[in-house]
Amino acid sequence: MRIALPAVIDGAALACLDPAAHVTDLGGETMGTRWSVRATLPGRLEAAAVQRAVTVRLDGIVAEMSHWSPTSLLSRFNAAPAGSWATLPPDFAHVIAAGLRIAAASGGAFDPAIGRLVDLSGFGAHPVAEPPDDAALAAARATSGYRRLDWSPGDRRLRQPGGLSLDLSGIAKGFAVDAVADLLGGMGIVHALVEIGGELVGRGVRPDGQPWWVDLETPPGIDLAPLRIALHGLAVATSGDYRRGRHTLDPRTGRSADTGIVSVSVIADTALAADAWATALTVMGVAQGLALATAGGLPARIVTAEPPHEHLTPALLAMLAD
Incomplete structure (x- = not known):
């Protein structure tokens, strides 16, 4: 098992750690997928109130950014x-x-x-x-x-220049993950793991002092050593045709991207950035994607199927524990 650790530890989050706290699990549906929250709730804050607040927040984002709703x-x-x-x-x-x-x-x-x-x-x-x-x-x-x-x-x-259509499906879900995490923080929830459709943000730690551990997805049929991320003040998103049931579209050609890449995982400070960059690197291909991610200091893993291989950027290699 390979372990990737954050460069910075949030001392303030650790200072308010309660080993006796209970982890509350919440969830629901949004954006054609499911959302989930794992969190330790402070004081008298009730789970039902958090559930309602998250639902309202997500419904507001959908009302603005959905490309499925004609009234958005x-x-x-x-x-x-x-x-x-x-x-x-x-x-x-x-x-x-x-x-x-x-x-x-x-x-x-x-x-x-x-x-x-x-x-x-x-x-x-x-x-x-x-x-x-x-x-x-x-x-x-x-x-x-x-x-x-x-x-x-x-x-x-x-x-609107005329005839142009926005499609925020490659970034809005990541933003929604960040928005929920920020909402929880505003409610006094320091320790939480937020997920929407496989894109995640981790804040604080679990009651036992461990970070929110998340294993990077491995595409079916490919044998890779497990890679576990400590999501402590970090976000991760994975882009892959096997996850979405459709090919990634290359905006530059309007056709499916044919780069040999089956999966890209990106770690970033925000799920919005991780979401968008995972899509971009998939479209760019291995050589160009690695070069840009390396130049930008972006922790990323690019997986190809033929031959089966993973490419880790220097920023991700630097996160791996010895």
């Missing part, structure tokens, strides 16, 4: 006339700003503005019977891409 803010932006500006609420603005930064840093391997391409591929809200022909793909690409967006961060305004 995202859907309304996608249907807005060319040249119109939308003033985004803080959550949506935060996700857009982060998505645009990662899109630029990855050269478009991650792109929050490819809703047309996602729909055309059959992975959007309206499945299609056949793959698109070249003409349909070219038309969708012409109206897609983050470079077509005008973003004014000071007043949180986003311009």
Whole structure:
């Protein structure tokens, strides 16, 4: 068993550790998957109150960023006339700003503005019977891409250039994990593990003083030595075709990414970053993805099937315990 440890220990979290505390498990459904929280609740805080608060928080995110709901803010932006500006609420603005930064840093391997391409591929809200022909793909690409967006961060305004569709499925779930973790912190919950669909954030530690241990997923049929992460002030996300039941779309071509990668796991300070970067590295391929992750100091594992092999970035190797 290989163990990856955080570089920084939160002394304040350890100082309020209660070895006699009980771990409460909560959960529900959101974003087409399930959410779960494992936490030690302080004082008289009731589990039912936490459950309600998390549900309300997640429902609010879905109402803004869902590409499945025709009444979501995202859907309304996608249907807005060319040249119109939308003033985004803080959550949506935060996700857009982060998505645009990662899109630029990855050269478009991650792109929050490819809703047309996602729909055309059959992975959007309206499945299609056949793959698109070249003409349909070219038309969708012409109206897609983050470079077509005008973003004014000071007043949180986003311009619809005409025909562009946002799709935040590669980043919104990670943001939701962070949002729930922050919500719990605001309720006085110091020690918690939050998960939505396999993307996780760990805050504090378990009552026994151990961190929240999470094993990196290994794709089926591939034999790798287990790799366990101490999620203490960290997040982790995994991108893989085997998990999603569909191929990862390359925003730069509009077609499935054919890089030989079957799984990418990324560790970051936030699940939002881990989520988006796991997608970007999958699209970029082994050589380019490793180079960019290495240059950016990103702890990541890239797994290929033929031949079966794992590639660990220097930042992840540095986390491994001797």
